[in-house]
Amino acid sequence: MGGAFMGEIRAEDEVVGLCRDLIRIDTTNSGDNAGPGERVAAEYVAERLGEVGVEARVLESSERRANVVARIEGVDPSREALLLHGHLDVVPFDAGDWKLHPLSGEVADGCVWGRGAVDMKDMDAMILAVVRQRLREGRRPPRDVVLVFTADEEAGGEYGAQWLAEEHKELFEGCTEAIGEVGGFSVSVEEGRRLYLIEAAEKGIAWMRLTAAGRAGHGSMLNSENAVTELAEAVGRIGRYEWPVRITPTVRAFFKDAFDIEVDAVDAATAVAKLGPLARMIGATLRNTANPTMLAAGYKANVIPQVATAHVDGRFLPGYEEEFFATIDELLGPHVTREFLYHDVAIETAFEGGLVRAMADALLAEDPEARAVPYTLSGGTDLKAFSRLGIRGFGFAPLRLPADLDFSGMFHGVDERVPVDSLRFGVRVLDRFLDAC
Structure with missing residues (x-):
């Protein structure tokens, strides 16, 4: 592993190392509860949070099936809390089909390669990097932020988000809004438009x-x-x-x-x-x-x-x-x-309100040509489980991507990779977002 990232290292610099470390931890989920599980990755996340003074709980729903939950107190804890969630498991792979080994976390051609680079250890790393920098600098969010890194999302969340929502409701007290995966990434379309798709359904x-x-x-x-x-x-x-x-x-x-x-x-x-x-x-x-x-x-x-x-x-x-x-x-x-x-269930929320403005403004600040638009995800995420707690959520893992990169095609695909510059962009956007939310 890359070990602790302390000192004056900024989020933009350490996000790549965090992403590589997470990819190298095998959390393959074949859906039969017989794989390596998420315990090692959960301990890694908890240790990185602990280094900046965040007390993180590692909760196992079954042997090796581990989730991480932490709460960061905001400037105004009387406000409704925000949930930031990501999952630690990844889908299986056939290493023989890949140019670089899926667990290598190698940096090549300006990208971090490996299973989870897109879905969704990239976002896990961005959340960790931003939180670590903010707390090293003594910058707390405007309201409480609950961090959740789940197990088992790729198999429906029985050992992850569903279990947490059913057995540990108290950890989400005051949470009314959330951001998670499969949204916030750019897509270049005709007329030079750069859309940032934010999942609203x-x-x-x-x-x-x-x-x-x-x-x-x-x-x-x-x-x-x-x-x-x-x-x-x-x-x-x-x-x-x-x-x-x-x-x-x-x-x-x-x-x-x-x-x-x-x-x-x-x-x-x-x-x-x-x-x-x-x-x-x-x-x-x-x-x-x-x-x-x-x-x-x-x-x-x-x-x-x-x-x-x-x-x-x-x-x-x-x-x-x-x-x-x-x-x-x-x-x-x-x-x-x-x-x-x-x-x-199917879920849908209106693309309006303060959280939507915070996402759009953070994107515009880093990309003046950004146009934030809502879309419906044809698949599903942990947000389904959290919605049962009354939490309204969006998919917002911000990445500015090269126009010729088939990013959506790499979800569960071969040669999964995320550009280094996109990770750094995402860190800057998330930091601005947390200031405004």
Whole structure:
């Protein structure tokens, strides 16, 4: 590890070292609670905070599944508190597919490389760097700030944010607003516009297991109750279904704030097609989605199995959960049932208020061409769990990125990396944000 960062080192200088150290700690989460866990990374974070006088608690929800929670008293502790949250776990990888080893934390081509460089040890490092500098200089935030570094976000947060929100509500006392991952990064679009996408909504999650039960029998005989046939037809209907476009308030605000245009369900798809690489991210927020991902049936070529199963990854827009499940049930047909593997809410908040102004102003101060715009995340974050505590949150991990860098494509992807200059930019923006929030 890089060890302690003391003395007069500024946040811009130490953020790279912190990010590299965190990447080198293996926190791979395969979703089966059998990996290395987050304990070592949690202890690292707690030690870095302890060096500047912050008392951090390391809380294990299960063996090795560790979370870090700390509270920094603000100038006016009577004000409502702000939550800064990041997760310590990362998704699995195949090192053979990478140019540089995913746990190397190597700096090359102006970037820090490794699993978590984008999702989301970069933000963890930025939070640590900013907090450390501010406290070394004796600068406290205007209000209390609660720092949370969670386990298990990549598998739904059962051992992390969900557990904290259910078992340790007292740690979030007074928290009404939050910032976390998947937002605040720049995207260059037509006409030289540099947008900074701030997450203001998330689609809901419905990971489902579909089951078709039929009549087992010999593969050479007639069988009108073939479970594989019933399942395959249902999966085909779901996979090919074209979900209608639904314009949510956040999607409408995105087009208005980004391009000064009003969109409806008819022209939204046309507008998305002009967004270039951004089309993949924004396009998934115009409609519900349901993608078949796994199939399982049978044990021998000449045996018709009694049961066949499939997994489907469903995502529904805020306000359209009921419509989503009504459609799914119709597509399933009478002989296929569904059950949840994981189900979580959709969330959405208005892109307005003091916190939004603080984010936009901090970006503008460091990038005069910045245009802060809201967007809907097609995936999910720990904010879902914290929203149950009444906390209103945004995705704001600020990074100014090169125009040709496919940043969104590196989430869970190969050769994940974050530019060094972007990390330094993010530190400056977060510091300004904390002064204004």
